[in-house]
Amino acid sequence: MSYFEASARTRIRGLVDAGTFEEFCPPEMRQTSPHLARLNAPLSFDDGVAVGRARLSGHAILIAAQEGRFNGGSVGEVHGAKIRGLLDRALAERPSAVLLLIDSGGVRLHEANAGLIAISEIMRALLSVQAAGIPVFALVGGSCGAFGGMGIVTRLCNEVIMSEQGRLSLSGPEVIETVKGVEEFDSRDRALVWRVTGGKLRRAQGDATRLVEDSIPAFRNAAAELMERYRVHSLPEKSLTDLLADQERLACRNMQFSNARDGQEVWDATLSDSTHVPELSSEEFNQRLLER
Amino acid sequence: MEKFTLTLKSVPAKSRRTTLCGVVSSGNLEVLVEPIGMEDACEIEVSTSAHGFRDIWEAVLNDFAKEHESGGLRLSINDAGATPAVVSLRLSQAFEIASGDAP
Secondary structure (H helix, E strand, O other), X not given: OOOOOOOHHHHHHHHOOOOOOEEEOOHHHOOOOHHHHHOOOOOOOOOOEEEEEXXXXXXXXXXXXXXXXXHHXXXXXXXXXXXXXXXXXXXXXXXXXXXXXXXXXXXXXXXXXXXXXXXXXXXXXXXXXXXXXXXXXXXXXXXXXXXXXXXXXXXXXXXXEEEOOOEXXXXXXXXXXXXXXXXXXXXXXXXXXXXXXXHHHHHHHOOOOEEEOOOHHHHXXXXXXXXXXXXXXXXXOOOHHHHHHHHHHHHHHHHHOOOOOOHHHHHHXXXXXXXXXXXXXXXXXXXXXXXX | OEEEXXXXXXXXXXXXXXXXXXXXXXXXXXXXXXXXXXXXXXEEEEEEOOOXXXXXXXXXXXXXXXXXXXXXXXXXXXXXXXXXXXXHHHHHHHHHHHOOOOO
C-alpha cells in the first residue's frame, strides 16, 4: 500500500504490529484548536495529529503521525503540544525509539506565535530524548513533505527515512518563488521541485539516512532494521569533536554546491552513474550511491 | 461555521465501537462515531464551513438513519464543504467501521 496516499491513521496501522496501537488524547477527547475555533475555521477532533504507543517488530515505540490533508499538516498549539507531550513521555517510558511520521508545511499560520513556540518546544523535547539515549526516527513520504520548522525537526532526528515522493527543506517552493521570483525557483515545475527537495536528492546529500520505495511495508522494514541496529549499538553520545566534524562537513558541502541550480548536479557528484536518476527504483539508486 | 444537532429515530445498533473516519480537508469531512445512552435514536452533530445547506443535510442524514441501524450512536461531523454524495459515502464507511464490518 502506498505510504504517500495513506492517511496518518492508516500509516500507523500499517507500520506497527497489528492491534498494538494505543492512542493518547484520542479524537473522542475533542482536544481541538482554540485558535481555529476563534477564527471560525473547520476543526479536527485530533487537531491533525495522532500520537500513542505501539510495538514495531516487537520493539516498544512511541509514535506520532501528522495528517497532511488537514491544514497541510501544520503545527498549531494543540497539535504541537501532542507531539511535545509524546517526546516528554519517552523520557519516562524509555521506548526503543520514537517515530515521527512527518507530513507538514510547518507552523500553522493561523496560530502564529503559539505555533512557533510549539515547534521550538518540540525541538527542545527531541534533544532531551536523544540526550537520554533514545533514538528518534523521522519518516517522510507524504504529500506535504517536511518543511519549515518540521524540516528542522526532521534534521534533528537520528535517522531520516524517506521515499522519493517525500520532500525535505526549509522554505517551501511557493514561498521561495514569492519572495525571490520565478527565475530563482519555478514552483510549478514539479520535476524540478522534486529534484531539488525530494528523497533522492536528500539521500545523495546524506540528509536522509535511508531511501525506500513508496510503500508502508518498506518504511516499516527500514524502521525495524534501524531499531535492531540501535538495540545492538546503543545511541553514541556526540562529543564536541564530532559536532565540529559535522559542521566542517556541512561547510564543505555548502562550498561544493553553492552554485548548483539543480539536483542533477548533486547526483553527478555523488553517484557512480547519474543518468536517468528520476526513473530509478530506490534499490537501484541505493546501489549507485554505494558504488561511488 | 454553521452548527446544528439532530436526533433521528433509528433501529438499535448491534455493535458500538468508537471510531474516527475521514479527514477534514477541502470537499471532505471527518465523522466520529461514539456510543451514547439511547436505544432507538441516533444523535448527529454537524459543524460545517458551508452555510445555508441545512435542508440538504437533513435529507442526507434522515436517509442515513433510515438505512442504517444506528440507534444508540452519536455521530459528530466536522465538514469542510463536502458534497451530499461524499457525506453519504463517508457516513456509511464510518458506520461499517463502527459496526466492525471493515478494518
